[in-house]
Amino acid sequence: MKIICTRQNLVQGVTTAQRGVSAKNPLPILSGILFIAKNNSLELHATDLEMGIQCTIPANVQEEGSIVLPARYLGEIVRRLPDAPIQIDATQGNNAIIRYGQSEITINGYDAQEFPVLPNPQGKGSLSIPEEDLKEILRQVLFATSTDENRPVFTGVLMENNNGCLRLVATDTHRLALREENIGNDIEDISVIIPGKALNELARVIGAPDRNVTISLGDNQVIFSMEDTRLVSRLIEGQFPNYRQVIPRGYKTRLRMRTKELLESVERASLLARVGSQIVRLAIEEEKVIITANTEVGRIHEEVPVFLDGETTAISFNAVYLIDALRAIGSDNIYLDLSGPLSPGILRPVEEDNYLSLVLPVRTS
Amino acid sequence: MKIICTRQNLVQGVTTAQRGVSAKNPLPILSGILFIAKNNSLELHATDLEMGIQCTIPANVQEEGSIVLPARYLGEIVRRLPDAPIQIDATQGNNAIIRYGQSEITINGYDAQEFPVLPNPQGKGSLSIPEEDLKEILRQVLFATSTDENRPVFTGVLMENNNGCLRLVATDTHRLALREENIGNDIEDISVIIPGKALNELARVIGAPDRNVTISLGDNQVIFSMEDTRLVSRLIEGQFPNYRQVIPRGYKTRLRMRTKELLESVERASLLARVGSQIVRLAIEEEKVIITANTEVGRIHEEVPVFLDGETTAISFNAVYLIDALRAIGSDNIYLDLSGPLSPGILRPVEEDNYLSLVLPVRTS
Known part of the structure; x- marks a missing residue:
């Protein structure tokens, strides 16, 4: 691949995708971000196999293609680049030459073919909610989740939809938070448990005024679709406790x-x-x-x-x-x-x- | 002692004095700040026996006296107090009652008599320099000091005064920084090595526009006197390397x-x-x-x-x-x-x- 883009777009894309990279992942290639250049845009993908983030930034694509580059180095480097057009040239071998002004940085990467394909399910039901509203709802419930991975159900947030009423519930057995929002969508009822970690990352990337998030469900997966960004997470299996009983x-x-x-x-x-x-x-x-x-x-x-x-x-x-x-x-x-x-x-x-x-x-x- | 002061003055005083408290001092009383109420002001003292900081804030003294209170708790508490008049009542035993509005906090402290007396030498020679200038000079040389306590001379900054020219030099043997400033004082020549740690703390408390620092020397000690604050440090003994030779x-x-x-x-x-x-x-x-x-x-x-x-x-x-x-x-x-x-x-x-x-x-x- 060979593309030219602005520093600002590249920083924004890498910063967002980096949220999908796990610091302690045992697979080296998962410490990287997959870049795919096609159709005059640059897609950035990252995943820790539990959750994936994909975002798209505008780019002048001179040659389509793909490469995986290490997220940590890349993030630090692009944030320090001068505010000039930046070329990423990954046409030879598993490395990329980043060119700016008279200077260039060559970063060693990985073969894009080895990067695990992000799950990209077609949602069954879907509902839509303003980004700002969802951000506030998440703020109000996420603190009550548990971090104890031995009891996975409590590390997640129950998301229910009945008769157009969206309900999010979290509890770590010491406290519980429950938030309802009338979103009035005419969609089927749902009841799923979403990992708190994925929702924490979601809360960081949403919040743009006058924009909506679409939430859709795949097989054992949930997909949050924003303007230029998608976040996919597996669901947590198991039975959420009967929260009505404890209130x-x-x-x-x-x-x-x-x-x-x-x-x-x-x-x-x-x-x-x-x-x-x-x-x-x-x-x-x-x-x-x-x-x-x-x-x-x-x-x-x-x-x-x-x-x-x-x-x-x-x-x-x-x-x-x-x-x-x-x-x-x-x-x-x-x-x-x-x-x-x-x-x-x-x-x-x-x-x-x-x-x-x-x-x-x-x-x- | 019993005093009333504003939250703002108390926060400022405690924050300044806290810089003199060493986190890892083996003497429990040195984790505290000595408060002395007299002459309608409140003095705060802290020391790690190498360096001492003393500052004075305005206070309405209802009863003169003194007490030592734990710096860490006190700092966190006073920063969270409401913006109202605050009374510190230490008239009974080794504790202080901090009163604000309808509420009060009692903090256990130490007997002020057990606090080591801060060295308070009369300076021999002294010179004066604007706070802003000294802050910039320190910024330009302090980075070159060493942190290796096995070679104390390199953890300090050489301060020389010859013919009205103040010179500060620091080196860790890998790099060296030298700054001269013509201060034109008609004082005796000096040549001392001041611990970098003390100068780092000094750099944090100075910088007020249109105010001067007076630097004076005692026996094996240096004293920096500002408007409401004094910083005293022992000097480092030994021979500073001949920096002229390496340039x-x-x-x-x-x-x-x-x-x-x-x-x-x-x-x-x-x-x-x-x-x-x-x-x-x-x-x-x-x-x-x-x-x-x-x-x-x-x-x-x-x-x-x-x-x-x-x-x-x-x-x-x-x-x-x-x-x-x-x-x-x-x-x-x-x-x-x-x-x-x-x-x-x-x-x-x-x-x-x-x-x-x-x-x-x-x-x-």
Whole structure:
């Protein structure tokens, strides 16, 4: 292949494709990006065999063809190239000559024939959602996934679609986040578990205003299609836990308060509480919640004003889980619903009815 | 002690004093900051016994006294406090109650009597220099210090004053940086070696426009006095190498070129060259220098236009040393003076005559 493109397009393409490259992949060729020049554009492919990213950038194709180049070196090099037209010449052997101005860099690569073909399934059902909306939905649920690969189901996010309502749920068994969005599409119902890792990478490449993502399903695969980029991921097999069962229906205590005030208090408490087990205690009184933590480093006593509906009570949480939940909620005011010191706390935005997150309490002696 | 101050002043004071705290000090009390409240101000002291920092912030002193509080926790906590008046109450036992709004944090501390007294020598000679100038001078020489504690002299910076000319020199035996500044002070001649670590911390706290640093010498100590901050460091004993001897007097080849062009070329070459031994080769021709590197990852060939005075030649350098020198020079155009492939290269700013840096070549087979 032989192409000319702008530095800006090349940087954007390599940066996006690099997200599909796994740092610790045992197959050397998978540390590379597959370049395919055809039809006056340059396709970049990367995969770790679990997930693949493909993007397309405009290029002046002087000779069609393909090559695999090492992602890490290439990424660093293209970001340092001068802002001039860049030629990539891979017409001889398994290397590419990158030419710019009077200078050139030759990078040793791999034979494109050896690169595993990206799965490129034809989607069965598909639904469409604005990139900005999906990015925010992912932000609100991804934090609740587990990183423990021994229990794969909890490393993923359940994505359901029923009657035009898209629902994403994540839980690591200590906390749970659930977000619904009415997308009104007239498509078949789905229920799949998507790896959190793939959705994390997706969240990084989407977010362009006024653009949509199309989500479609293949055999055991999900495909996210954006303007110039596609992300394909395998699905996680297994049974997602019955999340409806763990969400309490009513409450004995409902607090309404400003998200920022509770968040900043718990963040300060966490600075001390991390010396112990990150336990913070919330004592709910008529007009305030008293947040305390007590460790060998010192102790904290904070008061946050609340509106109380129901009983006064006290409950302890892991500060990190509470902070994650409060940062994700994306609302100025929240309800915190409690049903006693041993039942989960439920956080809901006051302004919206489409999100909740659940945090299990810590049993203190 | 009992004081009230603003969050902003407290953050600034703690952040400055924290620079004097060593992370790996074996004495627990040295992980703390000594607070002394007197005369309507709050002094903060920290030391690792090699170097000490002392700063003063305005405070409303309700009760004079002192306490030592752990720097790390305190720093994180005060940065997260709300922007309100903050009271520090250390009137009972070895702890402090930090009060803000309706909330309070109690931090366990140490008895101030056990904190080692900061050396506070009366300076013998002293000289004065604008903070901004000293910051730039330090930037230009500090990179050339060694981090090898087995040869202490090379971890320091030689500071000489002769006839009103201040001279700072650093070398790790592979490269050398020398900066002179005419400060015109009518003070006695000095010649001391100051630890690079202390000067690095100094460089971080100075830089305010229109303010001066006063440098004074005590017995085996140097004191840098700024508006609200003092930094004291022990001096390094020993004989600094005779730097004049290693700087070649003439040259066989003088190149004049744009700093940025050579820097960016060598930076790109370094991305490939790090796979080998960071060796880049410069072939000097009539109107250009050709920069090449050749490793198992690939090879690079760059051309940078130059004005040549003298012989064509070729020389190899460690790319990292060349990059450090080019970043430090602070001038749009440079001279690179060479005297053959086995003699050091000398970099000088074209616009100024007060700086040079020397890089030893790499002998290639």
